[in-house]
Amino acid sequence: MTFDWSIVWASRGALATGAWMTVTLTILTMAIAIPGGILLALMRLSPLGAARGLAIAFVEFFRCTPLILQVYWAFYVLPTQLEVQFSGFATGLMALSMNVSAYNAETFRAGINSIRRGQSEAGLALGMSGAQVYREVVLPQAVKRVLPVLATTWVALFKDTSLVSVIAVGDLAYTAMQIRSRSFRVLEMLTAMAVLYWAMGYPQAKLTDWIHRRLAGRE
Amino acid sequence: MEFTLGPVLDNLPFLLRGLWMNVVVSVVSIGLSLILGFGVGLGRSFGPRWLAVALAFYVDSMRALPVLVVIVWTFFAFPLLAQTSIRPVPAAITAISLHVAASVAEVVRAGVESVREGQTRAALALGMTRIQVLADVILPQAVVRMLPAFTSLMVITIKDSAVASVIAVPEIIRQSETVAGQTFRPFEVYTFALLAFFAILFPVARLADWLYGRVAHLGRS
Numbered sequence: 001m002t003f004d005w006s007i008v009w010a011s012r013g014a015l016a017t018g019a020w021m022t023v024t025l026t027i028l029t030m031a032i033a034i035p036g037g038i039l040l041a042l043m044r045l046s047p048l049g050a051a052r053g054l055a056i057a058f059v060e061f062f063r064c065t066p067l068i069l070q071v072y073w074a075f076y077v078l079p080t081q082l083e084v085q086f087s088g089f090a091t092g093l094m095a096l097s098m099n100v101s102a103y104n105a106e107t108f109r110a111g112i113n114s115i116r117r118g119q120s121e122a123g124l125a126l127g128m129s130g131a132q133v134y135r136e137v138v139l140p141q142a143v144k145r146v147l148p149v150l151a152t153t154w155v156a157l158f159k160d161t162s163l164v165s166v167i168a169v170g171d172l173a174y175t176a177m178q179i180r181s182r183s184f185r186v187l188e189m190l191t192a193m194a195v196l197y198w199a200m201g202y203p204q205a206k207l208t209d210w211i212h213r214r215l216a217g218r219e
Numbered sequence: 220m221e222f223t224l225g226p227v228l229d230n231l232p233f234l235l236r237g238l239w240m241n242v243v244v245s246v247v248s249i250g251l252s253l254i255l256g257f258g259v260g261l262g263r264s265f266g267p268r269w270l271a272v273a274l275a276f277y278v279d280s281m282r283a284l285p286v287l288v289v290i291v292w293t294f295f296a297f298p299l300l301a302q303t304s305i306r307p308v309p310a311a312i313t314a315i316s317l318h319v320a321a322s323v324a325e326v327v328r329a330g331v332e333s334v335r336e337g338q339t340r341a342a343l344a345l346g347m348t349r350i351q352v353l354a355d356v357i358l359p360q361a362v363v364r365m366l367p368a369f370t371s372l373m374v375i376t377i378k379d380s381a382v383a384s385v386i387a388v389p390e391i392i393r394q395s396e397t398v399a400g401q402t403f404r405p406f407e408v409y410t411f412a413l414l415a416f417f418a419i420l421f422p423v424a425r426l427a428d429w430l431y432g433r434v435a436h437l438g439r440s
Contacts, residue, residue: 060421060424061417063420063424064374064416064417064420064421064424065378065413065416065417065420066377066378066379066381066382066392066416067378068378068381068382068384068392069381069392069409069412069413069416070413072392072395072396072409073409073410073413076399076405076409077405077406077409077410080405080406081406155282155283159283159284159285159286160285161285162285162287162288163285163287163382165287166385173285173287173288173291177291180295186295186296186299187295187296187299187300190288190291190292190295190296191292191296193288193291193292194284194288194289194292197283197284197285197288198280198283198284200283201282201283201284201285202279202280202283204283205279205282205283206279
């Protein structure tokens with residue numbers, strides 16, 4: 001078997017576009033899923049039973065089904081039910097955002113709950129207003145606990161964007177697999193795809209470890 | 220648009236065979252990744268320096284790669300490199316096991332290192348061998364602490380088994396595609412697949428939560 005690696009260099013433009021799409025999807029999804037997660041977490045902690053129930057149902061549904069199936073469902077079922085067409089990109093972004101929002105909701109809820117009640121009570125006893133307690137006592141500590149988990153979610157999201165390739169969104173995985181089937185350079189293209197994901201994901205994984213070490217055990 | 224159960228009920232055995240495939244792939248993969256992950260995790264904690272470095276590279280690489288990429292590479296590219304052929308199911312199990320084993324290794328390492336060093340020194344001072352220390356002192360405490368994380372990994376492995384649909388493993392998403400194509404009822408068929416996964420994953424996720432609350436503090440020294 002002979003391998004012809006020149007195909008990888010010849011496809012560099014398409015691969016770069018695909019890699020950029022992967023990065024774009026990751027950034028946009030997180031930009032939607034952080035406010036989305038905060039909203040769900042606040043709903044979950046609210047005194048309103050209906051809001052709580054809705055948030056629990058949303059979070060559990062998205063955490064207990066595979067993302068790839070959510071993507072398929074959004075792509076094949078949603079248009080027939082709503083009778084509107086979304087682009088593959090919009091569908092993929094929507095499925096990813098809802099999925100990551102559910103995970104972020106749990107992260108934020110755990111972060112807020114982890115700050116002992118006594119601290120807000122002490123703040124209030126010192127004459128701080130409710131908003132001050134939240135801004136100066138609860139949030140700074142909660143952010144430090146939430147940040148490492150968000151970093152872990154970010155890396156997972158970066159990898160999960162590859163799943164939208166099944167609905168023909170032109171991310172790195174889709175682009176590489178398309179060139180593979182056109183050129184028949186299977187090993188070369190799939191290896192290039194793996195190396196590119198590795199090259200982008202490895203520093204992110206290491207950075208996540210650093211964030212965990214840096215913020216671990218600090219109050 | 221109306222909802223009819225016909226397409227799902229008519230093809231129920233076909234769809235359930237797909238779901239069974241998800242269960243088989245997940246259970247075999249979690250079994251293999253536990254074996255491999257324990258080896259890698261213990262190798263990193265107790266092995267010589269060069270081995271720990273090599274294993275750390277493996278673990279971090281798997282953390283950087285999407286499971287889809289590992290599955291697709293194992294099925295399409297590896298056989299070309301090795302001049303052999305591999306069927307979809309073994310390819311999926313191999314790829315998922317290699318991917319999950321890295322997470323298992325991290326859990327094992329964290330669990331083992333959570334046992335205070337003083338216990339090892341005390342056991343060695345009592346005349347126990349290194350193997351005895353590991354088997355009788357460290358692991359019994361560490362494994363209890365690993366249980367909740369292993370249950371979470373079970374959830375991840377079951378979800379990964381759905382990704383095997385991209386290499387034509389006849390699991391439930393693959394089967395759903397076929398049925399949806401034949402009956403033109405994607406809504407009912409894919410919704411059934413979602414509910415089927417939920418029915419399996421929800422109890423496992425609750426078990427993980429329960430274990431975190433119930434077991435995580437046990438064996439804390």
